[in-house]
Amino acid sequence: MQSQRTNIILRADNVNLTLGGNPILRDLSVEVRDVVRTGMTTGQVVGFLGPSGVGKTKFFEILAGLLQPTSGTVQLGDPLQPVRAGMVGVVQQNYPLFNHRTIEGNLMLAAKKRYPNGSEAADRMRDVMGRLHMADKLGLYPAQLSGGQRQRVAIAQQLLCSDHFLLLDEPFSGLDILMIEEVAEMIQEIAHSHELNTIIIVSHDIVATASVSDTLWLMGRDRDTNGNIIPGARIKRTYDLAAMDLCWDKTILAKPAFQTMVSEIRDQFHQL
Structure with missing residues (x-):
């Protein structure tokens, strides 16, 4: 190639x-x-x-x-x-997430920083999680995820904030x-x-x-x-x-x- x-x-x-x-x-x-x-x-x-x-x-x-x-x-x-x-999105080793919020709740906090319109923020968030094969995890809490899944969520956070x-x-x-x-x-x-x-x-x-x-x-x-x-x-x-x-x-x-x-x-x- x-x-x-x-x-x-x-x-x-x-x-x-x-x-x-x-x-x-x-x-x-x-x-x-x-x-x-x-x-x-x-x-x-x-x-x-x-x-x-x-x-x-x-x-x-x-x-x-x-x-x-x-x-x-x-x-x-x-x-x-x-x-x-x-x-530039920065994904640190500890993957900081709010344990009292669902994955969707965590990601919406990030998405709304860039997309003030709630509907647009939600659409963008679901699109990113779909591309990371994590769309079915939105209703879960961080404690219910594996280390690799938490990392994907941390990457999704940064993809929502940076280009x-x-x-x-x-x-x-x-x-x-x-x-x-x-x-x-x-x-x-x-x-x-x-x-x-x-x-x-x-x-x-x-x-x-x-x-x-x-x-x-x-x-x-x-x-x-x-x-x-x-x-x-x-x-x-x-x-x-x-x-x-x-x-x-x-x-x-x-x-x-x-x-x-x-x-x-x-x-x-x-x-x-």
Whole structure:
């Protein structure tokens, strides 16, 4: 299946962040282009990898418009515009829901923030839950859902509040193998439901993240000639998995080239 990357739909340009006099991010520049495959609707899934404490969370917050960089810009959309809070849905690990409200009640709170008309909000909410195969769960309470179902509801919340951009924080954390496969399938399903949908996954799970992504960002810090770390992290390497023929394949985990890439990334972690 032929594919190409066309318009830029997210761009971070020379982002720097200093907190308390300490450089956290340095000269960080990346972009996401719309992936186009002939005869198919294809969104974008970007895996964002790096060691703990390297600055992934801070860049996550900058991409979401929740934290202003010391310098540099983040733009997203088609056409590009400066990011602001609310443009990007953020799904955290704890999936906050009101336990005393039904799933429908929780989601209507989110939907009405964007769709003041109650009928329109309800229609949009039911449409999103239908696409997530959760329409039959609207009358249940959060305590009656499995962990994977709660995650789908949390994603539905953010889809109701934002247009096409989602940031997922450790979506595979604490899940067994079967649940990881379910979540991975869901991520791709959501991404590919609209051409401009873009999901960025921040995770420590290299295999699961790489298996659902068409792009990988590897964050780390440079070292001087003596091997000492230079403060301030940046994107050290970008993997274009589409160009490498390592995406959109249900058998990807068995491919020797995929296994080789995962081993290479693991080795690089020691130097990041």
